[in-house]
Amino acid sequence: MELAFLKSALTFHNPFNSTEKVLEWVQERNRQVHVNIEQIRFDEMRNWFIDKDRVKLQHSSGSFFSIEGINVKTNRGAVTDWDQPIINQPEIGFLGIITKEVNGVLYFLLQAKIEPGNVNNVQLSPTLQATKSNYTKVHKGKAPDYLEYFTNHTKSEVLLDQLQSEQGARFMKKRNRNIIIKVQEDIKVLEDFCWLTLGQIKDLMLLDNVVNMDTRTVISGISFGNHSEETVSFFNLINDGLSGLGSKFLASDLNSEVSLYSFDEIIHWFTELKTKYDLNVESIPLHTVRDWIIEESSIRHIDNKFFKVIGVHVEIDNREVTSWDQPLIAPLQEGICAFIVKEIDGILHFLVQAKLESGNFDILEMAPTVQCLTGSYLNENSLQTLPFLDYVLNAKEEEIIFDTLQSEEGGRFYREQNRNMLLLVGEEFSIDVPENYTWMTLNQLKIFIKFNNYLNIQSRSLISAISFK
């Protein structure tokens, strides 16, 4: 399948739907569907309540997710003991994309989906985006469209199936099942759905907030063919048609022979850091969370930092359930995620950070070079203490090869968009980096993605944006 994925990534002209038509269609869906999102008080929320002991903010069914309190202790970083609210959603949901092969190219069935927190309402989401509560019908709505293709493998072939983490600073060890399947039969394309090539999806990521977080994480795991003769000969065939940069990214993805560090050296680096750093997280009642206040309609930090929890009333016409209430996390500061990329021994290498976040499943995950989501990065302290932040913010124009705003999941986050950047730095950028940073090729990153809880969502989001155009 790797070749069909690669051909899809290199197909920018879709005979069924041009990228311009897709964008028009997204805007059209946006106009057609009635959406109303209103902030309300917690005590006005239907089916959600903060229990009398104020342990957590939860749904009356006990399902979906809850907002809980945690105490975090660690020996990493300047702050080693803090409390915070966090989303607890222990269920593993589906983020699934149906594909179909036409003339050797895979087409991805994406959905123009509205989430209550989306900054622009409609974004392109996977074919299926369902929590366990969704697909086991706790909400008593209709079953999600196309669910049966994912639950019944006689109807499909599985191309990719990985457990992947979500935001470690916001979710308690949350993971979703990222899955791509391929169907042989013709399937009905419902009103909100549309076939796109991988190349088109990457093109759409050059625009702000069109491709949603769930689509980005699913496609980030696609491997384009380690070692396969078929793929390498295809690469040689098409290489001349690629831009210099596209060709270099593709080489970094396919080449498993050249890298600054061997795979075992990277595992050694990560093992040593996991041994060095402790992360102890304990559940605590929400009302005892230090430095946070529960108010009528928000749970916020006393200094209005990080984020706040709000309640919203939602009306969206084309969803399984058309009206409901739910909590959302609203960011209070702007965020930035950036990978610094550098050519080493003729192959592009990514500067990867081992990052500790409170909700991480296993202490550390591999993050972008710079990742500031929950703290304002535009202050003197951050600029002085966060490695490479200053470099990224003052990058020369010719170094910036990708720079857009991408949204976090609109089902949980209220209008949260973060700046996503890729920087290609020159020879003068040192390969000597602090101990919790290392250099990896795209090929190495893609291998780690296959194994759950190595690459964090922010690094996967950036990787999904890499185009071979």
Place this chain on the structure above:
Amino acid sequence: MELAFLKSALTFHNPFNSTEKVLEWVQERNRQVHVNIEQIRFDEMRNWFIDKDRVKLQHSSGSFFSIEGINVKTNRGAVTDWDQPIINQPEIGFLGIITKEVNGVLYFLLQAKIEPGNVNNVQLSPTLQATKSNYTKVHKGKAPDYLEYFTNHTKSEVLLDQLQSEQGARFMKKRNRNIIIKVQEDIKVLEDFCWLTLGQIKDLMLLDNVVNMDTRTVISGISFGNHSEETVSFFNLINDGLSGLGSKFLASDLNSEVSLYSFDEIIHWFTELKTKYDLNVESIPLHTVRDWIIEESSIRHIDNKFFKVIGVHVEIDNREVTSWDQPLIAPLQEGICAFIVKEIDGILHFLVQAKLESGNFDILEMAPTVQCLTGSYLNENSLQTLPFLDYVLNAKEEEIIFDTLQSEEGGRFYREQNRNMLLLVGEEFSIDVPENYTWMTLNQLKIFIKFNNYLNIQSRSLISAISFK
């Protein structure tokens, strides 16, 4: 380094220490060192106590480990809700082996070490076997021998460095850092230490209880050279000198081209099962553990099943601290671990089980075909419900290619030895297996070992026994 590892695995005659001499030396150390292990009441134990609320059995320093209670809920298996005591040891310790290359062959520095629970006192352990409490000197003894080679990498080169899990039914998410380093300089060989080739270590595993669990887990992670031309040409060179079986195991280890299932298919299999099965573990006070009784000198199941926790007084002359008290886990039933191996498409494949255990870090780990440690396997119910148990127990003599008793870690387990078996089955054995089983080559298993919390300790122990002789 892979070639030096392979040469070590194929070197059975050690010019410095013959295997016979090593065995004699182990027995000699056994005679020389005074050992006295006495079972005592919990209230007689120095520095250990069950707190007044009977929450746990712990050390007065708060370090080392503790015996705690957990409630386990799962949707897997016939029993879906139970309580049990478990060892909580959140610290990541070192299991480290120093190697040195002589004439292209790596020699491993092993230690004749006595642990209080060892059935036969002395077993061959890694160069360094130290909990964080050990090496940060909570016990105020002397620093462990050779520690500095592991903490100061300027003195050594790291060949392998992996986080690996321990017994999921006994430990709460415990992991150790498995590390192999190589030194250039000559190092002093202390009285209890000795250089062995990997081939010799595997030879010694043909005997009962000589190679301890910690040595077995460390060497299980050694990779012999995926794809390297150097290794393949060496393989062709030496292949004629190997037995048919040795050659087949080596081919299964080196060949990354042939396998019944692709790597992505195996990840899919594991992802689906991790999504399907829930594991919810909650800490509870030790005295509230249902069906277990805290007595004067043991914590045991009301039916005397599974295991019991006891306290011992220990005197061992050659340890950093020569006398101490501690709890140990004493098994109450015999155990068995067996891999069924079958040639498929000309390559040996292992029948791997996805097994849920209460202390697993991530729901499921990959276990041997049959693993019965904590329940008696010699009863009608087990024989009827546990897949392949009956087959293993009634295996034909010519199918059994490895069958010895191997000890669990004597620092925590009291005289626990389990039967370790490898079975080579014929054509008539079906490749169709229940959904939580799959077939993998040794090459695939070795890749999973590199990533933490995939292969469990029992499967790693069996893999460590595989010889290419």
